[in-house]
């Protein structure tokens with residue numbers, strides 16, 4: 657059996673208390689608590705519970721949306737569902753209802769598993785994070801996930817979406833409805849009756865954890881809406897260069913083949929040529 661040291665709990669109620677708590681060796685935030693055990697507790701000496709901090713808010717100001725990091729997936733869906741927001745679509749399908757009641761935004765960003773239903777929409781929306789601790793201030797999410805130093809001894813306090821008004825389509829590749837996805841695809845689009853004004857595409861779960869498909873975005877940005885979107889999509893997909901590791905009983909080749917097919921379908925759905933259910 658793994659040797660687990662006695663764990664000290666901390667319950668700050670003010671953000672001012674956080675930096676000092678997190679400078680201690682082996683002390684990490686505890687939010688929903690659904691992910692901490694995946695990593696094992698052998699090096700954990702202390703857990704800083706975030707539930708007494710004021711981190712469960714939804715604020716809208718000047719077109720920007722700010723979400724507190726301790727909001728659960730369920731609370732986020734409830735806050736955003738009326739607007740048809742892409743995050744409401746993706747988080748509504750994640751895991752099971754009891755888990756959605758616990759899993760939080762901050763814990764899910766910090767952990768970033770390949771099965772995340774949160775990270776595709778947030779990366780596509782070019783989210784920014786508010787951080788407190790060894791690093792404090794506002795940083796782009798894309799920097800947080802690629803710079804290990806930003807994640808050490810640091811608490812995510814909120815997520816800012818400066819422009820959340822995109823039309824979104826989300827796909828998760830699962831074996832059953834409550835399964836975690838082997839990969840997911842997020843497409844955000846703005847279009848008029850004639851042209852694609854702007855498009856963003858993010859794949860989660862490929863090698864390197866995620867890819868923003870800028871090669872396809874560049875080919876489609878400003879392109880006329882075709883009579884038959886299949887042709888445009890096939891040309892765009894030909895520019896793709898991504899791979900998947902084998903996982904969940906799927907081979908790498910099979911996952912790549914599935915991802916290409918599902919990318920075409922998701923783009924088709926975003927262009928309005930087909931309807932699809934995200935799950």
Ligand SMILES: Cc1cc2nc3c(=O)[nH]c(=O)nc-3n(C[C@H](O)[C@H](O)[C@H](O)COP(=O)(O)OP(=O)(O)OC[C@H]3O[C@@H](n4cnc5c(N)ncnc54)[C@H](O)[C@@H]3O)c2cc1C
Nearest residue numbers: 684685687688689690691692751760762763764766773812
């Ligand atoms: C059976 C099962 C199935 C799941 N399926 C899915 C799924 O289909 N889709 C999906 O999206 N997710 C799914 N999840 C959730 C996912 O695997 C993680 O467990 C979850 O995202 C972690 O979030 P949490 O709030 O529980 O974080 P916690 O467990 O509290 O923490 C996870 C990590 O983040 C750190 N942390 C916590 N809060 C913060 C913060 N505010 N700032 C900085 N660091 C922080 C912790 O120190 C820890 O290292 C599933 C989980 C389980 C158990």
